[in-house]
Amino acid sequence: MTGEIDYDKAHAYAERFSTPDDELLQEVIAYTAAHHPKAHMLSGHLQGRFLRMLSHMIRPRRVLELGTFTGYSALCLAEGLTHDGELHTVELRPDDAAVAQGFFKKKNVKGIISHIGEAFEIIGELRESWDLVFIDADKVNYTAYFKALLPQVRPGGFILADNTLFHGQVLTDDIRGKNAKAIQEFNDFVRDCPEVEQVLLPVRDGLTLIRKVAP
Secondary structure (H helix, E strand, O other): OOOOOOHHHHHHHHHHOOOOOOHHHHHHHHHHHHHOOOHHHOOOHHHHHHHHHHHHHHOOOEEEEEOOOOOHHHHHHHOOOOOOOEEEEEEOOHHHHHHHHHHHHHHOOOOEEEEEOOHHHHHHHOOOOEEEEEEOOOHHHHHHHHHHHHHHEEEEEEEEEEOOOHHHHHHOOOOOOHHHHHHHHHHHHHHHOOOEEEEEEOOOOOEEEEEEOOO
8 A cells, every 4th residue: 555645755855866967057056046036947956857868868969948047958958969969949038048158158068059039930940850849938838839849840759848737736626827727728739639649747847748759
């Protein structure tokens, strides 16, 4: 007979038994916590280790990230790039993008290309076949981002979507708030999309791993 799991304690335990972040990632976390009013938006250690591990498993040549924030997740995803790989990261806020670029330069990371502006405009300008896409931008547009990007993902490629449990609000019978409703709409759409298979992982605030099935 098994007891109920306290997931806060489980996540803390999992972090203790996951590979520690390197000095730069620790610096990103510390800087964001000290200087950013929305520091909770940073992916964090456990999710970051997952992103890094997945990138090494896939060995992507082309990665797209929507939502750079202060650069933590981009640094994790860039770890597994091929020798000629590129990670294009998109951030609406110039101040956050500047902070991220400062960290990218500090490590002299090759292959990260930063874009500042509206995601839909930048997506339309990029002509790539994506191996991996990470959606962590404005929640109300998650479904629209997915629809726009799925044709650009190669067969067998992956999309990751963050915050798909949205602070637990989607677990209630009466979902309120535009962001929670948008995430529920996205979860419903992905579940019913015949072009993909997916698994929603209860990591941090919910992380959905989606694979585009080959035709």
